[in-house]
Amino acid sequence: MKYALILPTYNEAESIxxxxxxxxxxxxxxxxxxxxxxxxxxxxxxxxxxxxxxxENIRVLLHEGERGLSPSVVYGFNKADGDILICMDADxxxxxxxxxxVLAEFEDPSLDMAIGSRHVEGGxxxxxxxxxxxxxxxxxxxxxxxxxxxxxxDPMSGFFAVRRDRxxxxxxxxxxxxxxxxxxxxxxxxxxxxHKIRETPIVxxxxxxxxxxxxxKIIKQYLAMLFxxxxxxxxxxxxxxxx
Numbered sequence: 001m002k003y004a005l006i007l008p009t010y011n012e013a014e015s016i017x018x019x020x021x022x023x024x025x026x027x028x029x030x031x032x033x034x035x036x037x038x039x040x041x042x043x044x045x046x047x048x049x050x051x052x053x054x055x056e057n058i059r060v061l062l063h064e065g066e067r068g069l070s071p072s073v074v075y076g077f078n079k080a081d082g083d084i085l086i087c088m089d090a091d092x093x094x095x096x097x098x099x100x101x102v103l104a105e106f107e108d109p110s111l112d113m114a115i116g117s118r119h120v121e122g123g124x125x126x127x128x129x130x131x132x133x134x135x136x137x138x139x140x141x142x143x144x145x146x147x148x149x150x151x152x153x154d155p156m157s158g159f160f161a162v163r164r165d166r167x168x169x170x171x172x173x174x175x176x177x178x179x180x181x182x183x184x185x186x187x188x189x190x191x192x193x194x195h196k197i198r199e200t201p202i203v204x205x206x207x208x209x210x211x212x213x214x215x216x217k218i219i220k221q222y223l224a225m226l227f228x229x230x231x232x233x234x235x236x237x238x239x240x241x242x243x
Contacts, residue, residue, distance in 0.1 A: 003031045003103060003161075004082025007090040008063075008072040013042040015091045020051055020058065022096040028103065035060045035090070036076040038067055070176035070184070077167060086161040087182065094159045098202040102161050105198055112166045112189055113197045115152060115182065116159030122201030123154070140222060147226045148187050148233075153199060155183040162189075173236055180222055187229050191237040 005023070009016060016035065023033060035052070037045040037060065045062055052058040061079060063072045077085045084106055088094040098116055105114040117123050119141065137156050144155040160182045170188035174181075189195045229236075 001030065001083040001106065002081070003028065003084045003086060004077075004080030005031060005033045005086040005088060005099070006073055006076035006080065007033065007035045007088060008038065008069050008076065009035055009040060009044045009048070009090045010038045010069070011040045011042045011044060012090045013040065013044045013047055016044055016048050017051055019090050019092050019096075020048070020055075022092070023099070024055065026096050026100055028100065031057060032080065032082060033058045034076045034080055036063050036072045036079075037061070038063045038069070038072050068176070070181035073181045074171070074174065074176055077171075081164075083164055084161050085164055085167055088159050093205050095203060095205055098159070098200075101202070102159070102200050105200055106161070106163070108196075108198075110194075111163075111196050111198055112192075113160060113162040113186060115154065115186065115197065115199045116157050116202035117152075117154035117199035118157060118202060118204045119154040120199045120201050124201075124203055126203055126205045143223070143226060144183060147230050148183075148190075150183075150187060150190055152183075152186055152197065155186065156180070157202075158182055159202060160185070166192075170240065173239065175225075175228065180225060184225065184229065188236065188240065191233070191240050193241060 035048040037048065045060065049060045052060045063075050065071055065075060073087050094116065102114045102116050105111055118125060140156050141154060144150055162185060166189060170185060173188055174184055176184060186197060189197060
């Protein structure tokens with residue numbers, strides 16, 4: 001299988017080189033890496049572009065279209081031709097060593113999507129989060145499970161891989177805004193029959209550089225997405241099962 005990894009970036013100048021170094025050290029066969037930069041003012045694009053000149057399997061794209069992480073991921077997926085499409089954070093909090101475990105799940109030919117999960121047995125954090133971040137993560141996960149009826153324990157992970165054909169099936173029903181493209185894809189796939197989504201334990205590292213992008217605006221976008229998906233659930237289920 002061919003793998004296409006999307007690294008959406010915004011102001012990751014301090015971390016992008018180390019992230020790419022770590023990914024290349026894994027020596028994953030047939031892996032192409034796409035750095036999709038969202039017009040970072042700190043020069044991330046130029047740094048990544050210079051790095052890519054030495055590596056044939058790295059492409060650096062400047063995201064065109066609506067700003068935001070979710071639109072950047074979709075943009076990257078549409079530029080890639082891998083059989084498995086992957087998204088990871090570029091700030092180093094998603095560890096490159098966990099990518100191997102996530103991709104190994106696709107040895108199961110019936111699997112549609114694999115999620116790197118911090119909240120299943122074997123997953124966790126390298127260091128304890130502050131109270132606010134921990135509370136938000138747990139509350140957001142619980143809200144997704146209740147409102148969208150998903151069984152996923154870590155819908156806020158942001159680290160996932162999906163088969164290209166399954167992404168294509170749900171793509172036109174996406175309404176990607178903000179940061180939670182993974183949850184939206186997971187939700188849409190859960191409306192398809194049959195579907196198979198698996199959570200793989202990962203360890204979430206602490207940020208070594210840059211700043212967290214979590215804000216009141218992101219929280220508001222997340223809640224709006226949950227309720228919008230909930231209101232469209234019946235219509236989406238019918239459309240996807242008829243598709």
